[in-house]
Amino acid sequence: MTTKKRRSLFSFLKNNDWKQYWTTKISTVSQETGNSIVRGYPLCDIIESNMSFAELVFLVLKGELPNEKQKTMVNVLLCSIGDYGFNSMVSVPGRTITSASPDSPMPGIAAGLLSLGRTYVSPQYAGELLEQSYATMKKENLSVEEIADRVVREYTDRGEAIPGLGHPLYRSDDLRAESLLKVQHELDIFGEKSEIYEAIRVRAEQEFDREISLNWPARVACIGAELDMAPFEYTGIAAIAYMPALIAHIQEEVTEGVPLRIIPPIINDYTGVPERPLPERFVKVGAK
């Protein structure tokens, strides 16, 4: 995905010329006025125009404004998490940390987002599988079915679970993914990359002889890929999508929650060694 060659730190140290040590195409700010030009557009005009947040997200990430379909698709992605109550591995740690550190919402927000990982919500891993599969398919001139077959075989041979298939918590279809898929078809944003993941899903159903659905992270990866976004970009969108719930839970915790959150005795168990004395070589400070 990178076309520009990245410069090494060595090359800067060698020349001691640092002007281009930090470069960006995203925005530039007047040191005098603080006026920012975001992807070329004056920030003040963006604010006063009521540009929709979905448009802003697309603009900032991709450099140009979205068309109507892209705008709708980004907006729907942003609304596709909502909240997950106490099944949430984002809001619950966010609340726990806020309970202990209640002076600001930021520790809870930062910590909550760190839960977005390989086993929860993050579409990054499904997206990396998709991008690698696509690259291999193009390079080796394979069909969608051929690359799907190879992916399923490789994961099966290694005894690893294929990212994006099934749901870790619910046995049924991922309903959010189903809703996203409907919108994706309605907007006609379903191209070759989405077909690859669909083929992987079908091939996996054959392999394991049971119904298997694509989960939310895989569906987001397909949609993100069709919007020409990189995995880090739609993973960021997933993080934004979790923010309203995270903030609402943090506010609920500081106003109505229990100060100090432990694991209640009824759901925990100590399985370690029983109490024992320290070896004799340890003597009290000051003892002769």
Add this chain to the structure above:
Amino acid sequence: MTTKKRRSLFSFLKNNDWKQYWTTKISTVSQETGNSIVRGYPLCDIIESNMSFAELVFLVLKGELPNEKQKTMVNVLLCSIGDYGFNSMVSVPGRTITSASPDSPMPGIAAGLLSLGRTYVSPQYAGELLEQSYATMKKENLSVEEIADRVVREYTDRGEAIPGLGHPLYRSDDLRAESLLKVQHELDIFGEKSEIYEAIRVRAEQEFDREISLNWPARVACIGAELDMAPFEYTGIAAIAYMPALIAHIQEEVTEGVPLRIIPPIINDYTGVPERPLPERFVKVGAK
């Protein structure tokens, strides 16, 4: 702001009855299907309806859908950061950390958000001043001018800067705040709380005998307060508003940035003690 009395951990430990240890009004999720009901509305319907993200944010935080003006105001808040290039204390640490830890965007995102604090972007502190001023004004039956006078005198007496006035980086008006104010007036969302901060600003101009403007955090605090949001809630909205830029910079860093970000020698200085040997009592491991 809290009406419900918070239960202590003691009361749960004493009764060993934990059913209400965690309660929420935000959503409930079916353990079978994973279907989530967000503030009463089925998540799948939210997704398929293309509800705007600004509406979702308001719904999740406040429990009910916004009217048109509230929806517009929240959307404009979400778009009022855009990006701040290399003047950003959010994106720059986010990029630096991603440079060192490039396997996922989440460390950079979490770290970047931790920069939202007392001296940068967070509207929490202006909001807390505003809420305290409003409460005192109501309790003591003061006029807007009287509470403003008291605030300015108290901070001046303590030799502290008043939150929300002026800009730490730019000497001129805060242009984003100006644009937000225009929208606020246009939507007629300018009530008593906004008047308090305006009175503080005017009173401070008299006190310090120079032009002083309200900055972005103060303006966001006023607007958030008019929308009946708590400081943690609009601080969370400020965090969302910074996320598109943060994500875009992280993606730019992993594709075009310099791997390993140091402080270049031309902008740093060592001012500590010169090299010296360890005291003689320190001998090499294994030395006799």
Add this chain to the structure above:
Amino acid sequence: MTTKKRRSLFSFLKNNDWKQYWTTKISTVSQETGNSIVRGYPLCDIIESNMSFAELVFLVLKGELPNEKQKTMVNVLLCSIGDYGFNSMVSVPGRTITSASPDSPMPGIAAGLLSLGRTYVSPQYAGELLEQSYATMKKENLSVEEIADRVVREYTDRGEAIPGLGHPLYRSDDLRAESLLKVQHELDIFGEKSEIYEAIRVRAEQEFDREISLNWPARVACIGAELDMAPFEYTGIAAIAYMPALIAHIQEEVTEGVPLRIIPPIINDYTGVPERPLPERFVKVGAK
């Protein structure tokens, strides 16, 4: 505590002379060899000499090596958390986040440390009370009893809990604080600042007519203050003290824990509005 006047960003922008934008007294590193001189001592000599970690902590923070008593005291502080099983608001969020994001221990470590706050473990707030009390006592030439009286009255008048007194979770004495106090006396590191907090404790017992003990954060603040450390410094030591447990729990989680950590149904409750349909204005994407 600051003697040097901090330079503003304006002064750098105005002159466009950035050489001293970043300065440090802590260490300097050869750009050629990577050899570091830490507070004057070559890092390689430190490593090879088996300097104790407690000595290194003191050296890096304070600029000079500790004497024997200081070294013992810092080491004892570092060992005074151990682990707190499932009563821990550090390890439990650390485990939860690692469960969701298991590719690295760092998200769990960072998130766990964010729990060190006003209501859990952090000695910062007791320390700030102590430093302010000490400064006022010296400035107004008060006795230890007089400043203690004023502190207790001020907090009581505002209806606020006094930091450092009692324990949020256990009704008895804080045993770790008791052990630390024994060591403090044994090493004869109990000076005027420790006496201030003791006087506050005694005065509070009179005020509330019950036995009250100093908790771990208050004891750490006293000891840190006697070692001439700032609140941020001994709060950092508290963070280090929690790290072994945090790391051990994270390792236990990835090897033996349950992948995906929710709040079990037997300890949670939904108290929000029942299911309801979206208003009619929301129609499905693509519907006419």
Add this chain to the structure above:
Amino acid sequence: MTTKKRRSLFSFLKNNDWKQYWTTKISTVSQETGNSIVRGYPLCDIIESNMSFAELVFLVLKGELPNEKQKTMVNVLLCSIGDYGFNSMVSVPGRTITSASPDSPMPGIAAGLLSLGRTYVSPQYAGELLEQSYATMKKENLSVEEIADRVVREYTDRGEAIPGLGHPLYRSDDLRAESLLKVQHELDIFGEKSEIYEAIRVRAEQEFDREISLNWPARVACIGAELDMAPFEYTGIAAIAYMPALIAHIQEEVTEGVPLRIIPPIINDYTGVPERPLPERFVKVGAK
């Protein structure tokens, strides 16, 4: 490394029996007194005995106290970072974030640690290579030279850099790694796993026809492996080792640093599109 089979969340949901949802071998705490038994030993005895922090780290992580050599080795690891001035991707982001969020050291500490990643300091990736190489060697009954040959060939074929070889920032040997190696030999803690990495190093020198040294992360991985620690465990030790510097820099920042840390104009460049007007469809809020 896991012997116990991890239970799935399904099995708990199915039975609605949650007693063993959270289990630990690390410690147990009296709900009455708050007394903690850490790996069997009473925490109060640990505190009063002046057990060294290196012993505590080993005890908490491994379940038993270390022998003298293990204790020395862990202590030396903890002291092997010291500080890296402005070449640090831990302390510098920690300072920047503290500059923006100066109410507590914890945001800066948490963010700083998030820099420990694949390209900076973390020994996890060298450790994972080492553990996989060791497992393959044992499984296929290979010699140390054979597994080293295979590793170098595999990375070379894929065009990837081998973790643990050379230094990203300094062209010379990694002096800290050299010092650690001396101590490792002195303590006679140099076994088969260390030999594997040495063989990889030698084989890589042949392949690339130049001198190549093992860097700090690789050396820490070797030592950690010889101490029978998992990669997450010695990565945690690396994080502890960086904490004294991180704390010292944060304290220096709040007392002597510049409030608000930007990237100075002399080292940055905007390379994006020039200013342009928004498309005509964007009209001001309230405009007809």
